[in-house]
Amino acid sequence: MAVLIYAEHDNQHLKSETHKLVTAASKLASDVHILVAGSGCSEVAAQAAKIDGVSKVLLADHADYEHQLAENISALVVELAGDYSHIAAAATTTGKNFMPRVAALLDVAQISDVIAVESADTFVRPIYAGNAIATVQSSDTKKVITVRASAFDAAEENGAADVVNCDITKPLENSAFVSAELTKSERPELTAAEVIISGGRGMGNGENFALLEGIADKLGAAIGASRAAVDAGFVPNDMQVGQTGKIVAPQLYIAVGISGAIQHLAGMKDSKIIVAINKDEEAPIFQVADYGLVGDLFDILPQLEAAL
Amino acid sequence: MKILVPVKRAIDYNVKVRVKADNTAVDLTNTKMSINPFCEIAVEEAVRLKEKGIATEIVVVSIGDKACQEQIRTALALGADRGLQIDTADSLDSLQVAKLLSKVVAEEQPGLVILGKQSIDSDNNQTGQMLAALTGMPQGTFASVVEVADGKVQVTREIDGGLQTVSLSMPAVITTDLRLNEPRYATLPNIMKAKRKPLDVKAAADYGVNLTSNVKTLKVEPPAQRKGGVKVADVAELVEKLKSEAKVI
Numbered sequence: 001m002a003v004l005i006y007a008e009h010d011n012q013h014l015k016s017e018t019h020k021l022v023t024a025a026s027k028l029a030s031d032v033h034i035l036v037a038g039s040g041c042s043e044v045a046a047q048a049a050k051i052d053g054v055s056k057v058l059l060a061d062h063a064d065y066e067h068q069l070a071e072n073i074s075a076l077v078v079e080l081a082g083d084y085s086h087i088a089a090a091a092t093t094t095g096k097n098f099m100p101r102v103a104a105l106l107d108v109a110q111i112s113d114v115i116a117v118e119s120a121d122t123f124v125r126p127i128y129a130g131n132a133i134a135t136v137q138s139s140d141t142k143k144v145i146t147v148r149a150s151a152f153d154a155a156e157e158n159g160a161a162d163v164v165n166c167d168i169t170k171p172l173e174n175s176a177f178v179s180a181e182l183t184k185s186e187r188p189e190l191t192a193a194e195v196i197i198s199g200g201r202g203m204g205n206g207e208n209f210a211l212l213e214g215i216a217d218k219l220g221a222a223i224g225a226s227r228a229a230v231d232a233g234f235v236p237n238d239m240q241v242g243q244t245g246k247i248v249a250p251q252l253y254i255a256v257g258i259s260g261a262i263q264h265l266a267g268m269k270d271s272k273i274i275v276a277i278n279k280d281e282e283a284p285i286f287q288v289a290d291y292g293l294v295g296d297l298f299d300i301l302p303q304l305e306a307a308l
Numbered sequence: 309m310k311i312l313v314p315v316k317r318a319i320d321y322n323v324k325v326r327v328k329a330d331n332t333a334v335d336l337t338n339t340k341m342s343i344n345p346f347c348e349i350a351v352e353e354a355v356r357l358k359e360k361g362i363a364t365e366i367v368v369v370s371i372g373d374k375a376c377q378e379q380i381r382t383a384l385a386l387g388a389d390r391g392l393q394i395d396t397a398d399s400l401d402s403l404q405v406a407k408l409l410s411k412v413v414a415e416e417q418p419g420l421v422i423l424g425k426q427s428i429d430s431d432n433n434q435t436g437q438m439l440a441a442l443t444g445m446p447q448g449t450f451a452s453v454v455e456v457a458d459g460k461v462q463v464t465r466e467i468d469g470g471l472q473t474v475s476l477s478m479p480a481v482i483t484t485d486l487r488l489n490e491p492r493y494a495t496l497p498n499i500m501k502a503k504r505k506p507l508d509v510k511a512a513a514d515y516g517v518n519l520t521s522n523v524k525t526l527k528v529e530p531p532a533q534r535k536g537g538v539k540v541a542d543v544a545e546l547v548e549k550l551k552s553e554a555k556v557i
Binding site: 067069070071074092093094096097098099100101102103104105107108109110111112113122126127128129130131132133134135136137138139140174175176177178179180181182183189191195219237238244246251252269272273274275281286287288289290291292293294300303304307308 | 319324325327334401402403406428429430431432433434435436437438439440441442445446447449450452462465466467468469470471472473474475476477480486487521522523524525526527528529530531534536537538539540542543544546547549550554556557
């Protein structure tokens, strides 16, 4: 049997979550197909066709799919589901939005936020905000799963799969897109960045986040924040790393003025190397940091920028 | 318009989670239980819609054993009008819960169903979307703003990279994100009043829903602990270590 993966994209670019999803899917079955649903997204399909291990790309290109709303995307996926043993999407806000609908319409359970694949029917996933790790087995005929992409390595792009048009149209009937307000940034996205520098309540205010920018520019890093910094109004919520924000696992994570609440650790503790900069040497962040530097961040950040 | 708010009894968010020694589940004996925080936000949003004159009645439903009446009473004290406990001793999966709720939707005919986006125990983030699919309703998940006008509900959703606003015909399903509102505290007079509000109990078995799940938990383990590393003296030492030891820059 085969796995159907839902491609994560913005109609122009394929996102790296998809490459990681392919790695997870290749542990489930040998035949991996990717569905690219969107509008004017043939470039995305061409890129998806290059991912190693992908044998077919299904392209559903229609104006009704432009914003990937849950109501018709789930209907499309259900109609394609017949041939597949597994249907997988990244545990992003897109995947989390439509996949449970797919599962309910197929009358099967969904396994959310998979971080490891033990076998074709057994999966590992965090529960209680990552304070416990459950291994679950599904006896459903089709497995519907969302995958925490940061837990898997990205597949390379050396392939050349066929792109097949699927002309299934599912009009939107009772929902409509109104508007989107997306943060514009020259920097990499948090969930895709190799390096992340995050600020916490210790930054003092929103303007001081500028101190992180010079360092981020030198390291090609994304800038994140703790929930405390978001709740204090320093920065917008989409910068939040943590249990209720983004789950990240970069090569290098630099936590600046972040105490290390469980909430935050749940979102970044799988980073390869963690650096903590905090003036409180008792801060819990030092218990998970590979390298800790105790001191005033307002002294340290300019020095760090100069040293890089 | 009637609003249905399903709520879940879950471990209190301040409690430190411990895994049982036999690795079968999380240890919940003598643990403080509360209304799931996202569900509390859902109740608050419904109460605000009633205070604005948009909603006329708020029905709270919880699925579980008798203990979950405590969470229904909490919601009633916050301003909901009546409660329904669907009695079952089993801990159900999202699909079974969504199926039971779809029966309640058929009975109650609400204009909106507002749920928390996920519970802080199983962290599934599924029930609202599944309920929407089973009832054919549109959905506005991870809501940070909800506005009802002209028979439609406009929901601003927190998505990766920013915000998205959708317009939904009603009836519709909404799931709440953290920033939708800050729930009020129940006042003592309202807690007393809540005790006299109606609370029905129905057996889960009477809804004619297959309550068996096809997902089995094989084991539950504590997460691998990350070990702390070393303290460095200054920026020069930090940069040196990142370059030569960790090789990440």
